Amino acid sequence: xxxxxxxxxxxxxxxxxxxxxxxxxxxxxxxxxxxxxxxxxxxxxxxxxxxxxxxxxxxxxxxxxxxxxxxxxxxxxxxxxxxxxxxxxxxxxxxxxxxxxxxxxxxxxxxxxxxxxxxxxxxxxxxxxxxxxxxxxx
Numbered sequence: 001x002x003x004x005x006x007x008x009x010x011x012x013x014x015x016x017x018x019x020x021x022x023x024x025x026x027x028x029x030x031x032x033x034x035x036x037x038x039x040x041x042x043x044x045x046x047x048x049x050x051x052x053x054x055x056x057x058x059x060x061x062x063x064x065x066x067x068x069x070x071x072x073x074x075x076x077x078x079x080x081x082x083x084x085x086x087x088x089x090x091x092x093x094x095x096x097x098x099x100x101x102x103x104x105x106x107x108x109x110x111x112x113x114x115x116x117x118x119x120x121x122x123x124x125x126x127x128x129x130x131x132x133x134x135x136x137x138x
Contacts, residue, residue, distance in 0.1 A: 005062050007136045013058025014130045020050040021126070025119040032113065059129055068129035082132060090127035097123075 024047040031040050059065040068083065075083060098120060105112055 010058060010062055010064075010133045010136070013054045013062075014133050016050055016054035017058050017126065018123070018130065020047045020054060021119055021122060023047045024051060025116055028115040029113065055126075058133065059126070062133060064129040064133045068132060069125075083128070086128045086131040086135075089131050091124075094124055094127055 024044060027040060027044050027047065031044075034040075067079075068086070072080065072083075101116075101120075104110075
């Protein structure tokens, strides 16, 4: 992780990334039933811009994205332990959230949109790096 970025700054960018991803998905799902308005379109575009900027600042510039996506053969013992622990935590969280989401979809008899699927895939890729960055261990 790039040490020129403070842990508070990294956490802020991580939080902005994850919240903007969630906001993007929620606004899209809401507009499926309520319809698109100018305000919702501007909000959606704003969430996309925040997502892109915060991803670059929080994951690319800090090196979290590269570190969390390196081949296991390129990691030393300490890095393997950090990566393994963050993956265990991340995929436990991811599994619980996806199961709750699927339960909600089943109970409300809604369909799953491609934006929701894409958001979950992006979230799955961001979560291990987010955990590493939040703990400041990368």
